[in-house]
Amino acid sequence: xxxxxxxxxxxxxxxxxxxxxxxxxxxxxxxxxxxxxxxxxxxxxxxxxxxxxxxxxxxxxxxxxxxxxxxxxxxxxxxxxxxxxxxxxxxxxxxxxxxxxxxxxxxxxxxxxxxxxxxxxxxxxxxxxxxxxxxxxxxxxxxxxxxxxxxxxxxxxxxxxxxxxxxxxxxxxxxxxxxxxxxxxxxxxxxxxxxxxxxxxxxxxxxxxx
Ligand code: SAM
Numbered sequence: 001x002x003x004x005x006x007x008x009x010x011x012x013x014x015x016x017x018x019x020x021x022x023x024x025x026x027x028x029x030x031x032x033x034x035x036x037x038x039x040x041x042x043x044x045x046x047x048x049x050x051x052x053x054x055x056x057x058x059x060x061x062x063x064x065x066x067x068x069x070x071x072x073x074x075x076x077x078x079x080x081x082x083x084x085x086x087x088x089x090x091x092x093x094x095x096x097x098x099x100x101x102x103x104x105x106x107x108x109x110x111x112x113x114x115x116x117x118x119x120x121x122x123x124x125x126x127x128x129x130x131x132x133x134x135x136x137x138x139x140x141x142x143x144x145x146x147x148x149x150x151x152x153x154x155x156x157x158x159x160x161x162x163x164x165x166x167x168x169x170x171x172x173x174x175x176x177x178x179x180x181x182x183x184x185x186x187x188x189x190x191x192x193x194x195x196x197x198x199x200x201x202x203x204x205x206x207x208x209x210x
Contacts, residue, residue, distance in 0.1 A: 003048060005058030006079025010034050018045055020078035023102040026071050035075075039197045042072040043133050043159035046197035053190060054205060055155045056080075060128035063149050065113040065142060066135065068092045070099035070106075076131065077106040084123045088112045113142050116149070126151040132158040137165055140181035143206075147185050150208050156186055162200040171200040178202070185209055 003009070003018070010019045010031045019034035029036045039045035047054055058079045067073045067085035069092040077083040077100075085100075086109045087093045093110045100106040111119045113134055127149050134142055139160050150156070160178050162171035179188060186206035194201040 004054075004056040004079050007037075007048065007058070007075075008034060010036065012036060018048055020075045022074060022078035025074040025099050026069070035078075037075045038071075042075065043194060043198055043201060043203065044072050044076065044131060044157065046194045046201075047157065047159075047192070047203045050192055050194070050196065050203075052192050052203055052205065054157055056129065056157075061124055061126075062129045062131060063123055063127050063146065064131045064133075065146060066133040067096055067108065069095035070108075072133065073106065073131075074099045074103065077103045080129075081105060082124065083107065084109060084119075084127075086111050086113050086119065113146065114138070116146050120148070123149055125149055126154075128154050130154065130156045130158075132156065135159075135161045135164045139164065140178045143182060144185040147208050152208065152210065154208060155189075156182075156204065156206040156208070158182075158204040158206070159194065159198070160202045160204060161198075162202070171202075175202045179204070182206060 009016045018037040021033045024035050037045045039049040062080045062083045064073045064085045067087040073085045083106045096108040162174040165174045188206045190205040192203045
């Protein structure tokens, strides 16, 4: 699997680790201009570590839902083009604004991802990638509502957290239901369990249906 341009593997402490170039954000180790990308703290990092075919090449226009304090989206902005980062909790969103200070292509938005009409006037359309990590009930519906921002040949990269949907059910059953709802609006291209890095999470790669 080829990594997106701008993402590298660096050998640090006898281990190959993903890395991007940018200002450090969360106390991650650095190697010259490179900052290591901790897959244990990032579902997208875990997808890349596990060799999932994300279709990312570097330089893409990105809408990122569930940006929190910017751990993962900071790495994304290091290798992507314009990166719109939606987070609805004010406290992490404040940290996100600091992360964006050194990244002119990163645009933090204090918005609710369930209500895309509230940021449709700011976010470009025809984006290449929709990355979603909202860890909230109704994850498939959030992806469906935000499909409007994707180009016809764009990609959804979603991390689905089973416990956010239902803590009492088997994760595999929850994932089946989420995928069934996603199929109304997307063609599923690949899935992978992320448990090696993130318990009870499923990665989904999909493209929008016409
Ligand atoms: N993606 C982050 C990272 O890797 O650095 C971690 C995200 S954390 C698992 C989930 C985030 O989604 C939380 O910060 C939460 O506040 C946010 N979130 C949940 N529901 C949301 C919604 N409807 N709109 C915007 N943000 C939401």
